[in-house]
Amino acid sequence: xxxxxxxxxxxxxxxxxxxxxxxxxxxxxxxxxxxxxxxxxxxxxxxxxxxxxxxxxxxxxxxxxxxxxxxxxxxxxxxxxxxxxxxxxxxxxxxxxxxxxxxxxxxxxxxxxxxxxxxxxxxxxxxxxxxxxxxxxxxxxxxxxxxxxxxxxxxxxxxxxxxxxxxxxxxxxxxxxxxxxxxxxxxxxxxxxxxx
Ligand code: GDP
Numbered sequence: 501x502x503x504x505x506x507x508x509x510x511x512x513x514x515x516x517x518x519x520x521x522x523x524x525x526x527x528x529x530x531x532x533x534x535x536x537x538x539x540x541x542x543x544x545x546x547x548x549x550x551x552x553x554x555x556x557x558x559x560x561x562x563x564x565x566x567x568x569x570x571x572x573x574x575x576x577x578x579x580x581x582x583x584x585x586x587x588x589x590x591x592x593x594x595x596x597x598x599x600x601x602x603x604x605x606x607x608x609x610x611x612x613x614x615x616x617x618x619x620x621x622x623x624x625x626x627x628x629x630x631x632x633x634x635x636x637x638x639x640x641x642x643x644x645x646x647x648x649x650x651x652x653x654x655x656x657x658x659x660x661x662x663x664x665x666x667x668x669x670x671x672x673x674x675x676x677x678x679x680x681x682x683x684x685x686x687x688x689x690x691x692x693x694x695x696x
Contacts, residue, residue, distance in 0.1 A: 503549075524694050525573070531580035536612045562577065580620065601629070
């Protein structure tokens, strides 16, 4: 059912085109290549709803998908490109912080992290901002199929322990778009945030 609604070049434009008072939204964020597009496509059962920018550093858009009237998924641009100029990075971080603080319709944040490189600095920063803004976080350890069962489980337990340091509502789960692992947890969490 999910379909593309609008794109915005930045948070300010998003506010203009999509007033904060209307509806409920859940945002998806992650370092580029973390598996965000794959997760969105898997979640919505559509192969090409979300597409990755294959050009690192190119200006990326915020894409808004509507699941049903008043219920939206927000695909935030991937972060962590090494080649992006510092000024652009800082600008993006600032607006992301503002978005989490000010966007009243935002009820939850999904942070996608490659299971082999979890909780990098920018991921942590983002989670701190979300907690600060009172927004619950679902941290997905993506591409879990890349690790063997034992290592996967060990990483999950370790990351759950680490997530306690945030002192906020941060739930950590395994995820694999490829194998469909964790999709049910993601669906349930979003339904909860949507108030279903
Ligand atoms: P994005 O930049 O965060 O949107 O990442 P993509 O969804 O485009 O995924 C980046 C790369 O990781 C692509 O080559 C995907 O095929 C791969 N990938 C994404 N999800 C999975 C997964 O669950 N398992 C495996 N093995 N690879 C994945």
